[in-house]
Amino acid sequence: EAQVTQNPRYLITVTGKKLTVTCSQNMNHEYMSWYRQDPGLGLRQIYYSMNVEVTDKGDVPEGYKVSRKEKRNFPLILESPSPNQTSLYFCASSTSSRDPNQPQHFGDGTRLSIL
Amino acid sequence: DQQVKQNSPSLSVQEGRISILNCDYTNSMFDYFLWYKKYPAEGPTFLISISSIKDKNEDGRFTVFLNKSAKHLSLHIVPSQPGDSAVYFCAASAYNNDMRFGAGTRLTVKP
Numbered sequence: 149e150a151q152v153t154q155n156p157r158y159l160i161t162v163t164g165k166k167l168t169v170t171c172s173q174n175m176n177h178e179y180m181s182w183y184r185q186d187p188g189l190g191l192r193q194i195y196y197s198m199n200v201e202v203t204d205k206g207d208v209p210e211g212y213k214v215s216r217k218e219k220r221n222f223p224l225i226l227e228s229p230s231p232n233q234t235s236l237y238f239c240a241s242s243t244s245s246r247d248p249n250q251p252q253h254f255g256d257g258t259r260l261s262i263l
Numbered sequence: 264d265q266q267v268k269q270n271s272p273s274l275s276v277q278e279g280r281i282s283i284l285n286c287d288y289t290n291s292m293f294d295y296f297l298w299y300k301k302y303p304a305e306g307p308t309f310l311i312s313i314s315s316i317k318d319k320n321e322d323g324r325f326t327v328f329l330n331k332s333a334k335h336l337s338l339h340i341v342p343s344q345p346g347d348s349a350v351y352f353c354a355a356s357a358y359n360n361d362m363r364f365g366a367g368t369r370l371t372v373k374p
Contacts, residue, residue, distance in 0.1 A: 152306070181362065190269070190352060191307070191364035206361065238306050251297060252362075254306030 150175045154239050154255035160214050160228060169224045169258050171239030179242045180222040181206070181252065182214065191238065197222055211216040230263045236260075266290045266333050267355050269365035282340040284368050286303075286353030289334065293355035295328045298327060298338050301350045301367070308349070311338070 152173045153195035161167055173180065183206075193206030197216040211233055213225040222241075226233060236259050240252040268287045276282045284298075294315040299307035313320040313327045313336070322326050326339045340347055353365040 154350075188272075189265075189364055190267075190366035191354075193362050207363065230373070240306070250272070251309035251312060254299075254308070256304070256306050 150253065152239055152241050152253050152255040154237075154258045156258060157256065158259050160170065160261040163230055164228050167226050167229060167260075169226075169237060169239075169260070171222045171224065171255060172220050173222075173239075173241040173253070174220065175241060175253065176219065177241035177243055177253075178219070179244050179252075180216065181240045182212070182222070182224045183238045183240065184233075185257075186235050194224070194237075205236065224234065226260075229260075231262050234260060234262045265363075266293075267353055267363045267365040269351075269353055269368050271365070271368050273369040273371070276343045276370065277319070278345055278372055278374050282338075282343045282347065282370055282372065284338040284340075284351050284353075284370065286336045286338075286365055287334060288336075288355050288363075290355070290357065290363070291334070292357040293295075294358070295310070295356040296327070296329060296336050296353045298325075299352045299353060299354060299364075307352055314374045342369075345372050345374050348372050 155170045178199045182194040183191040192208045195214040197203045239255045242252040266289050287321050297312040298310040300310045301307040311325050329336045350367045350369050354366045
């Protein structure tokens with residue numbers, strides 16, 4: 149089954165404690181992306197990657213890091229989490245963000261709470 | 264600075280009637296537009312898209328209209344069904360793959 153898998157689905161942690169949210173896709177997609185969803189703001193893009201070893205900043209990259217060492221994985225790293233990063237996070241993948249025949253597939257989300 | 268705006272946070276429609284969800288954008292570089300649907304506790308799923316070279320795209324009960332001069336697009340669902348109740352996100356993409364989403368509209372279709 150084609151899917152985007154995020155882990156963990158839920159996490160409560162404290163300020164300053166480094167954390168990583170993993171994202172894996174099994175569709176051999178080149179494009180992967182991270183979003184955060186906040187009330188009234190919708191989905192905002194954090195980082196995206198066009199292919200292995202190629203990453204670019206999205207709309208709200210501050211406080212986040214990503215890496216794309218393998219095609220299937222695109223982890224989101226919070227080196228020193230702060231309460232304003234409490235949010236619902238989604239990973240997505242597609243052959244291209246602009247391919248009309250291959251839109252983005254989203255994971256089921258990771259809810260992060262940073263105290 | 265929200266470049267994609269959905270000004271109606273919610274919409275309630277009777278089953279069988281038309282649902283019209285609206286979206287406005289400010290960036291004239293956007294040339295590809297999408298609608299995603301999201302149920303609670305799930306990720307968004309793709310619904311329909313339109314390229315800026317078109318002004319209409321239809322897929323079954325769903326039609327998206329694009330008015331480039333007004334920087335406005337709309338999603339029409341006819342007839343609406345209770346299973347259509349979800350949050351709908353409008354999204355826009357420019358040449359640099361930067362994808363921007365609206366804040367979403369919660370559609371409730373009443374039986």
